[in-house]
Amino acid sequence: MISPDQEIYSTIEKSLAKEAGCRFTGKQGTVAGVNGSAIPLVGRNDVVLFDLDESDDNLLQSARDICEARRPNAIIIALASDNLPLEKARQLRRIGVDDVLPRNSVQDEIIPQVQSIRERREAQLPAIWGGHATQGKVIAVAQSRGGVGSSILAANLANELQDKQGFFKKKAKNDVALVDLDFQFGSLAAMMDVEESDAMWRMAMEGSIPDSAFLEQAMTKSKCGVDVLPAPSRYGPLNAIKEEQVSAILDSLKRSHDYIVVDLPRALVEWLTPVLTQADRLYLVTDVSVPSVRSARKLMDFYQAENPALEIQLVASFEKKPLIQAAHHRAATKLLDKEFSYWVPKDERTTREALDRGVPLHDVSSRAPLTKTIRKMALDMSHALPPRAGHH
Ligand SMILES: Nc1ncnc2c1ncn2[C@@H]1O[C@H](COP(=O)(O)OP(=O)(O)OP(=O)(O)O)[C@@H](O)[C@H]1O
Ligand SMILES: [Mg+2]
Incomplete structure (x- = not known):
């Protein structure tokens, strides 16, 4: 998890702590802010959540860096505010972000989302599940x-x-x-x-x-x-x-x-x-x-x-x-x-x-x-x- 928001960070940590077989690591900060240390972190995890800094002009580039650093099976989820324009969400998906979740409902959605991703991945083995960018259009x-x-x-x-x-x-x-x-x-x-x-x-x-x-x-x-x-x-x-x-x-x-x-x-x-x-x-x-x-x-x-x-x-x-x-x-x-x-x-x-x-x-x-x-x-x-x- 990469997020500057202490509250969301602990919420997700708590929701995930109850999940068996799940290990949580995080970096508190924005993707750009913790750059250098964010990218290696992405490469070591199966599920990557990151907070979108919607005021950042380079938002798409940061997302692209994250997607490129993913390990083959990793799932990338972006957290955004409710009013993220549809077009932005679509651009993110095109780059390879697997899903964009609204920040304020993340507590309820994160567990089912991770579960459904796991199921999907199991159903699709041995083919590699690498999100939208590695799938046909x-x-x-x-x-x-x-x-x-x-x-x-x-x-x-x-x-x-x-x-x-x-x-x-x-x-x-x-x-x-x-x-x-x-x-x-x-x-x-x-x-x-x-x-x-x-x-x-x-x-x-x-x-x-x-x-x-x-x-x-x-x-x-x-x-x-x-x-x-x-x-x-x-x-x-x-x-x-x-x-x-x-x-x-x-x-x-x-x-x-x-x-x-x-x-x-x-x-x-x-x-x-x-x-x-x-x-x-x-x-x-x-x-x-x-x-x-x-x-x-x-x-x-x-x-x-x-x-x-x-x-x-x-x-x-x-x-x-x-x-x-x-x-x-x-x-x-x-x-x-x-x-x-x-x-x-x-x-x-x-x-x-x-x-x-x-x-x-x-x-x-x-x-x-x-x-x-x-x-x-x-x-x-x-x-x-x-x-x-x-x-x-
Ligand atoms: N650009 C074109 N210029 C001239 N004639 C065309 C052109 N495109 C299609 N046609 C003619 O229209 C006919 C129907 O084409 P096509 O089968 O692609 O249409 P369709 O919309 O898929 O039809 P259907 O409703 O039968 O599925 C073709 O047999 C062809 O003769
Ligand atoms: Mg036809």
Whole structure:
């Protein structure tokens, strides 16, 4: 524990003293204040709590120093005031802080939190549990109406996120998984030219909890390198899948891949909850027509209610970014109360050829504005949400 506050220090010491198998050490002071001695302390402990000095301009840097000094399995928890902005909390999580707890409820929360971390770690052995920074990032792609181009976007975003290097662009820097959760009508298998599979259907019918062995068997590597979990080849009712199953798929993939792109169905089913809570970002694809924008608004409200911290980015499809926004663009932005982050241009020729050949847009034309837009999305994403730390 690193905190300048004598009171909180003794509170935590007392709560933890009753825990068996738990040894407590601390440094009284701010992270910056006790610098030099804070960092070695971090490297010697399994759970590190530190007080955020919210007046410190270098707050993020201090947090980063702590995360970098952690031993492989260590859990980093920051203590903050109640009014820490959501955006700050999210930045901290991105750096690798496992959780941010409000200072004044720490007494009640610290024990359950440490326990749940221990359980989680035991469940995940022998894989290393090292917090958010060493886990893959979950990216959900949703659509405001059918046929708006969201699956093509998801598939090609997955391909670009591999960040292929080398002269022939053969060597992927990142491991990327593509999960087709459009359970009934998913088309990613055809799009990526992989075998259809009924693995998901069997999982749904048997009610089994998928593990890494299941995923290894159910997923197929496409020619472009992306690991695809296809929607079932047989028809099954939408509510056949359970939340715990979707949760387990994502948990497992976060350990084996840098990015997990999830193509969502348009139906609002219960098992969307684990995706929405685990997603690091959601792209909502819509065209700029009144009915689509209206349903986009409804979906945004639903997603945000499920997970207020979820970062939603709007993608306008079938249109290149207008130089001057027309009235209907302005009306859409007003109704959505949010600007479009990306504009995906229409390109029937490239799309059709890619679909016919079962290859990514990149292989048909790497210079087409459509391909370039998706590549830019992947690039922005890899800056905002870096691949797993320490993996490569
Ligand atoms: N950028 C684009 N330019 C031109 N046509 C496109 C573009 N993106 C998608 N399309 C066309 O729209 C069709 C639907 O694309 P896609 O399957 O990606 O949409 P979707 O939103 O996932 O649809 P669904 O509701 O069926 O899941 C494709 O067959 C393709 O022909
Ligand atoms: Mg689709």
